Amino acid sequence: MSVSGDPPxxxxxxxxxxxxxxxxxxxxxxxxxxxxLRAAYVAQRLHAPxxxxxxxxxxxxxxxxxxxxxxxxxxxxxxxxxxxxxAHDAILDVANPGSPQRFCDVFVVGGMQIDREGxxxxxxxxxxxxxxAVRGPGSIGTxxxxxxxxxxxxxxxxxxxxxxxxxxxxxxxxxxxxxxxAGLGGGPALCVxxxxxxxxxxxxxxxxxVHPHASVEEVHGRTGFExxxxxxxxxxxPPTRAEIEALEAIAPPGPRESAGEDGA
Amino acid sequence: MSDAERAERVLGLLEAASLVHDDMVVxxxxxxxxxxxxxxxxxxxxxxxxxxTIVSGPTSGIETDLLIGSGAVRRVVxxxxxxxxxxxxxxxxxxxxxxxTLEVWECDECIWHVxxxxxxxxxxxxxxxxxxxxxxxxxxxxxxxxxxxxxxCLRVPPVRPDIVxxxxxxxxxxxxxxxxxxxYLGRFFxxxxxxxxxxxxVIVSVERxxxxxxxxxSPERTILKGALVVEVPWGAHPGGVSGRTVxxxxxxxxxxxxxxARRKGDPVAYQRYLxxxxxxxxxxxxxxxxxxxxxxxxxxxxxx
Numbered sequence: 343m344s345v346s347g348d349p350p351x352x353x354x355x356x357x358x359x360x361x362x363x364x365x366x367x368x369x370x371x372x373x374x375x376x377x378x379l380r381a382a383y384v385a386q387r388l389h390a391p392x393x394x395x396x397x398x399x400x401x402x403x404x405x406x407x408x409x410x411x412x413x414x415x416x417x418x419x420x421x422x423x424x425x426x427x428x429a430h431d432a433i434l435d436v437a438n439p440g441s442p443q444r445f446c447d448v449f450v451v452g453g454m455q456i457d458r459e460g461x462x463x464x465x466x467x468x469x470x471x472x473x474x475a476v477r478g479p480g481s482i483g484t485x486x487x488x489x490x491x492x493x494x495x496x497x498x499x500x501x502x503x504x505x506x507x508x509x510x511x512x513x514x515x516x517x518x519x520x521x522x523x524a525g526l527g528g529g530p531a532l533c534v535x536x537x538x539x540x541x542x543x544x545x546x547x548x549x550x551x552v553h554p555h556a557s558v559e560e561v562h563g564r565t566g567f568e569x570x571x572x573x574x575x576x577x578x579x580p581p582t583r584a585e586i587e588a589l590e591a592i593a594p595p596g597p598r599e600s601a602g603e604d605g606a
Numbered sequence: 607m608s609d610a611e612r613a614e615r616v617l618g619l620l621e622a623a624s625l626v627h628d629d630m631v632v633x634x635x636x637x638x639x640x641x642x643x644x645x646x647x648x649x650x651x652x653x654x655x656x657x658x659t660i661v662s663g664p665t666s667g668i669e670t671d672l673l674i675g676s677g678a679v680r681r682v683v684x685x686x687x688x689x690x691x692x693x694x695x696x697x698x699x700x701x702x703x704x705x706x707t708l709e710v711w712e713c714d715e716c717i718w719h720v721x722x723x724x725x726x727x728x729x730x731x732x733x734x735x736x737x738x739x740x741x742x743x744x745x746x747x748x749x750x751x752x753x754x755x756x757x758x759c760l761r762v763p764p765v766r767p768d769i770v771x772x773x774x775x776x777x778x779x780x781x782x783x784x785x786x787x788x789x790y791l792g793r794f795f796x797x798x799x800x801x802x803x804x805x806x807x808v809i810v811s812v813e814r815x816x817x818x819x820x821x822x823x824s825p826e827r828t829i830l831k832g833a834l835v836v837e838v839p840w841g842a843h844p845g846g847v848s849g850r851t852v853x854x855x856x857x858x859x860x861x862x863x864x865x866x867a868r869r870k871g872d873p874v875a876y877q878r879y880l881x882x883x884x885x886x887x888x889x890x891x892x893x894x895x896x897x898x899x900x901x902x903x904x905x906x907x908x909x910x
């Protein structure tokens with residue numbers, strides 16, 4: 343789902359994430375995240391040739407957008423692109439993120455709710471009586487990977503006060519304060535949305551840049567908590583010519599199924 | 607070589623479904639759209655069993671939602687129930703959980719696997735570092751957050767299915783279960799995890815029973831041995847069979863629309879769905895006829 347007003351340019355979001363991925367890292371995200379696949383592909387082409395993409399249960403050299411596993415494309419494009427397959431319980435290899443064979447370095451994750459300290463929630467939304475009023479899908483693969491990955495990037499095409507709340511009702515992936523309380527240290531590094539890029543200062547979300555079509559006021563109005571705002575907020579750098587060329591090298595251009603959003 | 611004959615492990619769909627009784631803990635394959643044992647699930651629903659605990663996924667799909675929607679399930683052990691872009695939250699799961707008629711053992715995919723490993727290994731619990739600082743220990747009384755030698759861990763109890771149902775591309779008559787050569791997305795999903803944790807029979811429905819000679823030619827495709835085998839072509843429909851058929855997304859949309867209408871108070875379409883696809887049919891062949899082979903054949907993957 344998209345927020346009202348100008349639809350966010352998915353290419354911009356892919357480029358913002360791509361710029362955060364470093365050479366030699368392993369990036370992981372959820373099954374249905376075409377735009378994050380694009381981001382990883384752009385990074386591989388432009389500055390991170392040794393980036394490994396963990397997509398589902400495989401490691402690949404480039405993006406198969408819309409694989410036959412969850413679209414009705416009958417021909418798989420994965421032949422010639424996938425180097426490694428594993429069984430699903432291999433995700434347990436995230437348990438020691440310091441291992442050379444670790445599951446991932448960077449995990450890109452979304453949520454029904456995201457709060458000011460970067461905790462996410464896919465479990466449910468509470469009603470006025472404090473009981474679960476809206477049942478969420480469940481934490482899927484996010485909790486352990488989000489807890490143990492070395493870097494977490496929050497990714498939310500929707501930027502609304504409904505999604506960005508003071509405090510999540512349930513915690514799927516703990517943010518800064520909850521991590522500290524559990525003896526983990528650190529926390530999410532970045533949050534990329536349809537309107538802006540946020541980072542964290544002392545465990546609180548701070549506006550880092552605003553996308554070209556958005557404004558600081560709009561970000562404020564669509565965030566359900568007091569966002570830290572530095573005196574000067576730059577505009578997010580639009581996709582460069584090289585990034586656009588890399589994006590155009592990926593076919594087909596758009597998601598096959600409608601009415602969804604990229605998430606992890 | 608002796609003349610004694612090796613026992614085949616083939617049974618019929620109804621016989622397989624008859625092994626399920628009220629209040630059992632039932633493990634089901636099915637990762638998102640891939641490999642749900644739907645023909646077995648429909649046969650189980652026709653038996654009108656109640657009070658099942660379903661261990662599925664770890665990210666579950668229509669196999670779990672349909673069982674919940676038919677009223678057979680009391681509790682689920684899953685990291686999530688969803689249909690990717692068709693439904694971000696599976697509607698029957700959502701309705702039952704919000705009404706309070708369904709218990710959810712709240713976990714993520716890793717913790718789900720750890721719980722099955724604890725059962726497979728026969729230990730009272732395993733320690734796991736992921737999930738500390740999350741709400742999972744608050745939501746599951748048996749999932750404690752503890753300190754062990756200065757490291758905060760979750761103490762994960764075993765989850766042990768009484769019986770497991772899987773769907774796979776093929777098997778031989780002796781219960782060697784095989785993936786398709788073009789299997790992708792993953793080599794396989796949670797099939798082995800479920801089978802190894804199970805205290806009772808493991809039943810696999812397959813697209814095709816193959817001769818044992820084929821198994822001997824490519825043993826690396828065998829992911830599991832010793833299963834009971836049911837031959838059920840299109841037995842995962844509307845799900846896909848990894849490397850063989852793609853999911854029938856139009857069918858998913860039809861199901862999700864009916865389940866969503868029921869969630870919003872109009873049960874007619876969902877009742878009609880259950881009549882047309884489950885209760886009104888006696889066997890899987892009737893289901894294939896109802897869907898129509900002309901609609902099924904185009905779901906085959908190129909070269910599969």
